[in-house]
Amino acid sequence: MPQAADPILASVLQRRVVAVSREMATVLMRSSRSPIFNEVGDLVTVVFDRAGRTLAQTEFASIIAFGAGPSLAAVIEAFGDDVHDGDVFIHNDVYSGGNQFADVGLYMPVFHDGELVAWTASKGHIVDIGGMTLGGYDPAFREVWQEAFRIPPLRLHDRGVPREDVERLVRANVRLDLTWEDIQSMIGACTIGRRRLLEVYERYGTETIDRHMDVVIEASERQVRAEVERWPDGVYHGESFMQSDGVDPSRRLRVAVEVTIAGSEITFDFSGSDDQTEGFTNMPAASAMGAISIAFLMLLNASGVTVPTNAGLFAPMHTVFREGSLINPRFPAATVFGNQMCDEVVESIMMALAEPLADRVCAGWNQFLPSAISGIDPRTGGVYVDFVLFSRGGSGAIKGTDGYDALGFTGTPGSMKSQDMEIFELSTPHHVDYLELDPDSAGAGQWRGGYGTKTRFRFLGEGVRGSTLGDDSAAEGAVPAQGLFGGRDGGLNTLRLTMPDGTARDWGSKEAVAIPTGAICDSIHGGGAGYGSPLARDPRLVVDEVREGLLSRERAREVYGVAVLDDASGHDELETDRLRAAEGTTA
Template identity: 60%
Template sequence: MTQTGPVDPILASVLQRRVDAITKEMATLLMRSSRSPIFNEIGDLVTVLFDRHGRTLGQAEFAAIIAFGAQPPLEYIIDYFGDDIAEGDVIVHNDVFTGGNQNADTGVYVPIFHGDELVAWAASKGHLADIGGMTAGGYDPQAREVWQEALRIPPVKVYESGRFRKDVWDLIAANIRLDFVMEDVKSMIGSCVVGRRRLTEVLDRYGVASFDAHMDYVLQASERQVRAEIERWPDGVYRGESEMVSDGLDKTKRYRIACEIRIEGDEITFDFSETDDQAPGFTNMPPASAAGAVRIAFLMLIAAGGIVVPTNQGLFGAVRTVFREGSLLNPRFPAATIYGNQMCDDIFEAIMSALADALPDRVTAGWTKFLSGILHGVDERTGEQFVTLTVFQRNGAGAMRGHDGWDALGFTGTAGQMRAPDPEMFELSSPHFLEYHEYLPDSAGAGEWRGGLGTRSSWRCLGRDEVGVTNGEGMESEGATPPRGLFGGHDAGLNRMRVDYPDGTVLEWGSKDMVELPPGSLVTAQSWGGGGYGDPRRRPAELVHADVLDELLSIENARDHYGVAVRDDLTLDHEATTRLRGLAREGAAQ
C-alpha cells in the first residue's frame, strides 16, 4: 500500500511492538483456555496478525514450522472467497493441497473490519490431537494418500457474518475422535477474537491510514535490513545435501534432499530441484512446510550475525525458494504428507552444509535429528481415548563458532521454542509412568565449542490397546549418518529406541514404525547431541573439567577427545593435560 502522509519512525516502532504484544496475548489466551496438552503444555501453535493483503505483520511463534506455514493458506483463502468476506466470518482450514503445511496443523482465520472496510486478519494455528483419518492422531506409516491421514478441510466458514454454522461445525466434529479437539478449536477462535478486538482498539486510536502507512514502513525497513545483511555475504553458488533414511514402508530406502543456494547481491535463492522424487508413503513435505523450514534456517543465519529483525513479511522479501513438483518437498496430489514437518531437519542440514565454507561464522555443526513418539489408545482410568506426543525426547543442537550447542534443544522446526511437557502432566493426561528423563552423558560432539547434550528417557505404558508411532530420524539401528562436526569438531552419535515387552522380548524401535504397546511395556529412548565445532584440544581445560564434574562427560572421553586429564578424585591434572595436548599437536604436525 502506498504510504499516505508522513511516517514517524518512533510511532512505527511503537505500533510494531503493539502488534507483537497482541499476538503474544492471543497465544497466552489460547494456551490457557485449551484442553489439549499439545497446546497448553507443549505450545505446538502460532498466533498471527496479517494485513488485508495477507502479509504477516507479527506473530508469536512457539512452533516455528507452523508459524511460517500460517501465511500460505491465507493467500488461498483471500483468493478463494474474493469479495465474499464479511465481518463476523470465522474460517477453518488445514488442507495441504491448498496451502497448508500439515493436515494436523489446523488454522482459524478471522477477518478484521474497521467500519465497512476489511483492514486485517487474525489467525491461530496449531497441532490438533486428532483430525480424522484411519489412525488416531493421524500418524500412520502405512498411509499412502491424504484421505487416509486426515479429514481435508479446504477453506470453510464455521461462522458466517456472525452466524454459527452448526451444520459445518458438526460435519467437522463428526470426523474427529476426541471431543476436546473441538473445544480447542473454540479456544483458537477466541484467541482470534481477542486479536481482532485489540487491533481494533489500535485502529480506533491511530486510524487505518496511519496504521497502514506505519506498518508498511516497518515491513520495508525489515526487508532493507535483511537485504543489507545478505549483500555482505559472498556471492556464489553453494550446494549441500542431507539424507532421509526409511520412508515408513521400506526401512532400507534412502532419499536425498539436495539444495543449491545462489547468493546474488542482496537476494538469495534456495533451490531444491535436485531433491529425490516423492515417496510412496507419508514421508513427503508440502511446499508450505518446506518453505517454512528454509525460513527457519535462514533466520538462524541472520541471527548469528547479531541482526535482530521483527518477524514479519519483510524478513523474506529477498528470499526465493524452489521446490520441484513431484519431489519430496512438493508432492503431487493425493500424496500422504503427515511426516513432512519432521523433514525440517533434512532441509536445515542441507542448507548448513552448503554454506559451511561461505559463512563459517554463521553455520552450525550438525544437529541430531529429532525423534519422538505419537502414542494413542484407551486410558483405563477414564475409559476414554487419548493421543499424546513424547516431545520431551530432546536432542542437542550443533555448535557454532564462539558458542556451544544448546543442550536438549529439540527439533529444528521449533527453533527451541516449543516446550517439553511437564512430566507430571504427561502422566496425568495419558496412562504412562515416566521412569526418568535426564541429560545423556557423552552425547555432545567434542569441539573447541562442543555440541549440545542430548537426553535419555524411559516410560512405562499403562494404557489399553495402546499403539505408538515413531516420528523422526537419525537412528543407529538403521545406519543413519551421524550429525557432522565442523572444522575439526567431532561428530555426535545417533538415536536409539527400544521396547522391553512384559513377556521379556525386546524390540529395536525404528524411526517411522508403528508398534503395539501392551500394558507394562517399557520404552527407552536415547536422543543424542549435536556436532562439535573446531579442534577439541583448543577448548579450555577448565570447561572440559566442569563437564566431568557435572557428570556430563566421562573421564575417558575428556582424555581421548579433549586431551584433558582428570584424576580419579576428579581433580584436574594440569601437567598431564599439557603433555597430552602437546603430543597431539606434535602428531598433527607430523
C-alpha cells in the same frame, strides 16, 4: 501530499501489534483443552494485514508459524471479496497452502468502518483431525485421504453466525470432542486479537496504521538486505540424509539444496532432492518454506541481526521446489511426516553455507525422534492421545557457542516446550522412571554439540498403539548430525521396547507398533554435532564437564586430549600438551 510517517509512532504501532499476537497466544494456551496446546505450545498466533502480509506473530512452533501465510493466501484466493465482518475460515489442506493436515488454521477478518483492514489467525496441532489413525501419524499412509479429514478453505462462521452444517461436517469426521473444543479456543484467540486491533484502529485510524506498518515492513526488508549483501556472492551446495521412508527402513533419502547469493537476494533451490516417496515422508511446499525460513533466521541471528517478524523479513528470500520431489510432492502423496523433515532441510542449508558463512552456520542437530501414543486410559475408560516429546537430542554448535542440551527439533528451536512429567502422568496412563542428560553424548569440538537425553517410561494404558515419526535411528543405520571444521558428528537415537514377558526389540524411526500394558520404552537421544577441532577446546571447560558428570575422564583424554586429574580439580598441563601434540601429529 501524504503526511510523512513518524518513526516513533511506527515503532509504537509495531510493538502494539506484537502485543496483540502475544495476547492471542496466551488466550489460546490457557483456554485450550489438549496438552499439545496448553502444555507443549505446538501453536502460533499471527496478525496479517488485509492483503495477507505478516505484521507480527508469536511462534511457539516456528515450522507452523512460517506456514500460516500460505494458508491465508488460499483463503483469500478462494473467497475474494466474499469476506464479511464476523466471518471465520478454517483450513488445513496441504495441497492448497497447508503445511500439515494436523496443523489446522483459523482465520478471522477484521473490519473497521466497514472496510477490511487486517486478519487475525491461530494455527496449531489438533490432536485428531480424522483419517484412518487416531492422532494422525501412521507409516501405513499412502495418500491424503488416509491421513486426515482434508479441509480446503471453508467458511466456519458467516457474518458472526456459526454455520451448524459445517460444524456437523467437521465433527462427524473427527473422533474426539477435544478437537472441536480446541477449535473454539482458536476462534476465541482470533476474537481477542480482533478486539485489540480494533482498539488500535479506533485510536489511530486506518490510513495512519497502514502508512506506518508499511514503514515497519520496509525497514525490516532494508535491514535484512543490508546483511545479505555482506555475504559472499556465489552458488553453494549442501545435503542431508533421511533414513527410512516408512516403507523400507534401509532406504536412505537425500535432501539437497543449491543456495545462490546475489547481492541482496538469496535463493534456496531444492530441485536436486530425491523423488517423492511411496510412504508418508514427503514435505509440502508450505512446510519447506517454513523450514527454510528457520534456517535463514538462524543465519541472521548469528550475524547479530534482530528483525521484527513481518513480511519484510523474508522479502530477499526465494525458494525453488521441483514438483514430484521429496520437497513438494505431487497430489495425492501422503505428507504427514513433512514437518519433521525440517531437520534435513536446515542441515543441508548449513552444510551449503559452511564455507562462505563459517562464522554463522550451525553444526548438525540430532534429528528428533518423538512418538504418538493412543489407547484407552483404564482410570477413566476414555480414549487418550498424546505425544512423547520430552526425550530430546542436542543442537549443533556454532562458532563461539556450545550447542544447547536436550533442545530437540529444529522446527521449534527453543520455543515449543516439553510436557511436565507430572502432568504427563496425570493426563495419560504412563509412568516416567527417569529423564536425564546422557553423559558423553555430545559431539566433540572446540565448541561441543548439545548433550542428548536418556529416558525410561512405562505404558499402563490398554490397547496402546504407538507410532514414531523421526530419524537418526541407530538400529536403521542412520547418518548422524554432521560436524563442522573438525568437529565430531553428533549421536544417534535408540528406542528399545521391552515387553512384559521380557522380550525386547528396537522401535524404528517410522514404525507403528501395538504395545501391551506394562511394556517399557528405553529411549536414548543423541547429542548435537561439534564445531572446530576438539583439541582446540579450552581444557578448563573439559574439566568442568568431567566434574559435573557429563563427560567421562576417558573421553576427555581420548577425544579432547585433556588429562583430567583424579579429583577433577584441574588437568595435568604437561600431559595434556603431550596428548594434544601427539593427536595433532596423527590427525
